[in-house]
Every structure is written in C-alpha cells, then in structure tokens.
Amino acid sequence: MENLHFKNLIVVIGPTAIGKTALAIKIAQYYNCEIISADSRQFFKEMSIGTAVPLAEELEGAPHHFIQNISIFDEYTVGDYERDSLAKLDELFLKNDYAVLVGGSGLYIDAVLKGFDDFPDVDPSVREALISEYEKQGIVFLQQKLQELDPVHYEKVAKENPQRLMRALEVCIGSGRPYSSFLNIKKNSRTFTPVIIGLEAERQIMYDRINQRVDIMVEAGLVDEARKLYLHKNLNALQTVGYRELFCYFDDEFTLPIALEEIKKNTRRFAKRQMTWFKRTEGAKWFDFETPGTEIINYIEEKTNANI
Numbered sequence: 001m002e003n004l005h006f007k008n009l010i011v012v013i014g015p016t017a018i019g020k021t022a023l024a025i026k027i028a029q030y031y032n033c034e035i036i037s038a039d040s041r042q043f044f045k046e047m048s049i050g051t052a053v054p055l056a057e058e059l060e061g062a063p064h065h066f067i068q069n070i071s072i073f074d075e076y077t078v079g080d081y082e083r084d085s086l087a088k089l090d091e092l093f094l095k096n097d098y099a100v101l102v103g104g105s106g107l108y109i110d111a112v113l114k115g116f117d118d119f120p121d122v123d124p125s126v127r128e129a130l131i132s133e134y135e136k137q138g139i140v141f142l143q144q145k146l147q148e149l150d151p152v153h154y155e156k157v158a159k160e161n162p163q164r165l166m167r168a169l170e171v172c173i174g175s176g177r178p179y180s181s182f183l184n185i186k187k188n189s190r191t192f193t194p195v196i197i198g199l200e201a202e203r204q205i206m207y208d209r210i211n212q213r214v215d216i217m218v219e220a221g222l223v224d225e226a227r228k229l230y231l232h233k234n235l236n237a238l239q240t241v242g243y244r245e246l247f248c249y250f251d252d253e254f255t256l257p258i259a260l261e262e263i264k265k266n267t268r269r270f271a272k273r274q275m276t277w278f279k280r281t282e283g284a285k286w287f288d289f290e291t292p293g294t295e296i297i298n299y300i301e302e303k304t305n306a307n308i
Contacts, residue, residue: 007093007192008304012102013109013278014199015271017209019289021054023199024102026293027300028062031098036085037066038103038112041240043081044072046229049222050242052213062100072229072237082111086190093191098304101194106277113194117183122174130166130173145169150178195303197296198278198286205289210267217242218260226250241266 010031012024028035037043041051045068053067065088070076085101089112092099101112110116133141142165147154149172158164168179175182201209226246229238233247242263249259278284287296 006097006304008098008300009089009112009192009194010098010100010300011109011113011194011196012100012199013106013196013281013284014104014289015206015274015278016052016104016267017213017271018199018201018206020102020104020199021058023197023293023296024100025058025061027297028100030297031096031100033096033098033100034063034065034092035100035102036088036092036112037064038081038085038101038105038108040078040081040103040105040108042067042103043070043076044068044237045070046072047225047237047243049217049220049225050240052217072232072235078107078111079116081108082115085112090191099192104274106274106281109281113190119171119182120175122170126170126174127166130169134162134166139165142166142169146172146179149173150180152178153180153183156180193304194283195300196281196284197300198281198284199289200275200286201289206271207268210271211264214242214260214264214267222246223256241270 010024010027012020012027014020024035039051041047042053043066044051047053048068054064059067066081066085089099101109103109130142139160139162142162143154143159146157146165146169150168153168157168171177171179171182200206222242223246226243227250229243230247230250232238233243238244238247245254245259245262245266248254248262249256254262285299287299
C-alpha cells in the first residue's frame with residue numbers, strides 16, 4: 001500500500017521590505033516547488049513598481065501564482081482569493097508534497113490557512129442606518145446596542161472600534177440572530193500542514209529598509225506609474241500607500257518631496273500594523289531577517305519530518 005504523505009505549506013510572513021520574496025524563492029528552489037503570493041497589492045496588472053512586484057529574474061527563480069493576475073477594474077474579494085488559492089494548492093500538491101505561501105497581507109494569509117466564518121448577506125440599508133446613528137450618537141450607541149443584541153460577542157469585541165461594532169450589529173439586525181451564533185460553525189478543512197516562518201528586524205533597521213525601498217521605487221519610475229493611473233484614482237485597488245500620496249501631489253495638495261516623505265511615513269506605519277497582525281499568528285517561528293536561508297530550511301526540515 002502506498003505511504004500517505006502529508007502536504008506541507010511553507011508560509012513566509014513579515015512586514016514589507018523585510019526580504020520575504022528572496023527567502024520564499026530559496027525555499028521553493030530547495031523543494032523544487034511553486035509559490036503562491038498572498039500580497040493583495042501585487043494582484044493587479046497595472047500596479048508594478050509601487051507594489052514591489054518581484055523582478056523578472058526573481059519570478060524566473062521559481063514559479064509564482066497570483067502575481068499581476070487581475071486588473072484594477074476587476075472585483076476580487078478575499079473570498080475569491082481563498083477559493084482560487086486553495087484550488088491552485090490542490091493542483092500543486094498533486095505533483096509535489098511542498099508549496100510556499102508568501103506575502104504581507106495578513107487577511108489573505110488567514111484566508112488560506114483557516115478561512116472565515118460564513119455570515120448571511122445583509123441589506124446595505126442596515127449598515128447605512130447604523131452609520132447614521134453612529135454619526136448622531138457616537139460609539140456609545142453602538143456599544144449599548146451590541147450589548148443588548150449579542151452580550152456574548154460584546155464581551156470579546158474591540159469596543160473602541162466602530163467598524164467591528166457595526167459589522168456585528170448589521171449581522172444581528174439583518175439576520176435576527178446574534179453575531180456570535182455564526183462563529184466557528186464551518187470547520188474549514190485543509191489538505192496541508194502549515195509551517196510558518198516569520199521574518200523580523202529591529203524597528204530602525206526595518207524603517208531604514210523601507211525608506212531605501214521607496215527611494216528605489218522612485219528611481220524605477222514610481223511617479224510616472226502613478227501618473228498613468230491618476231484618472232482611476234477612486235478605484236478601491238488604488239486606495240493604497242505609494243499611490244494615494246502621489247495623487248495628492250498631482251492634485252497640488254503636496255509637493256513631490258512631501259509626497260515621497262508621506263509614502264515613507266505611511267509605509268512605516270503599514271509595516272508596524274503588519275507586525276501587530278502577524279505576531280498573533282499561532283505556531284509561527286520568528287527569525288531575524290539576516291538569518292541564513294540554510295538555517296531556516298533546516299528548521300523547516302525538522303518540522304516537516306516530524307509531520308511524517
């Protein structure tokens with residue numbers, strides 16, 4: 001009887017500009033496997049420089065999927081990505097016991113690793129009414145309403161976050177059931193065992209790398225790329241660091257030097273939020289960004305051999 005092999009998904013996470021792509025390629029080359037991108041900014045064909053899409057020679061180093069695969073004019077949700085990436089992984093695991101998932105979009109990493117709870121569709125008018133009441137009465141209204149409709153979730157929710165409160169309330173009101181009653185119902189089965197690698201650096205080093213990357217992007221033509229996209233600046237895909245600030249420059253709200261400093265500042269803030277998110281990742285093993293790839297691969301070998 002043929003031995004059953006566990007399928008291993010090597011997941012590389014960390015903040016922007018930390019070196020995730022280079023490590024992912026080393027791992028993919030070692031296992032002769034392919035890479036799934038989980039960077040939601042790199043999905044778009046029209047956005048290359050400002051999203052730090054891997055260079056052609058990097059893409060040649062190992063097959064990549066979900067890099068510049070859709071247009072800024074396409075509607076593409078995290079649910080679509082979960083469906084598509086899992087289908088691609090099923091395909092990849094037919095020919096190899098290993099695959100690599102890499103990216104800085106925590107929500108998209110979570111979509112692959114564990115999926116999301118299923119919530120009912122709610123009439124948009126419910127959210128509009130909640131926003132109206134929030135604007136009139138403030139966050140206390142949302143807190144009191146959620147405590148009334150779903151005391152269980154009220155104890156767990158971030159009570160100072162109006163978006164989280166409104167999301168829970170719209171489900172309560174739209175479905176007639178507590179938000180908490182929809183949680184953890186669907187058990188998302190996965191066909192792989194994840195091995196999660198985190199890359200980190202001291203904050204100042206991380207910030208210096210970010211500043212340097214922005215300078216490199218500008219030299220590579222970021223301003224011209226943003227100018228070509230300016231007419232479409234209201235699209236959701238373009239509501240992102242590196243483009244928003246240049247659109248303000250084109251609108252004469254910033255000078256170019258100020259716009260570039262804003263890109264660096266906002267990217268540093270983005271990296272800080274990424275680390276806050278990723279540090280909550282269960283089972284992640286964190287390495288300094290300068291750790292030799294061979295050392296990280298040795299760790300992966302130990303983990304995957306233990307899974308057999």
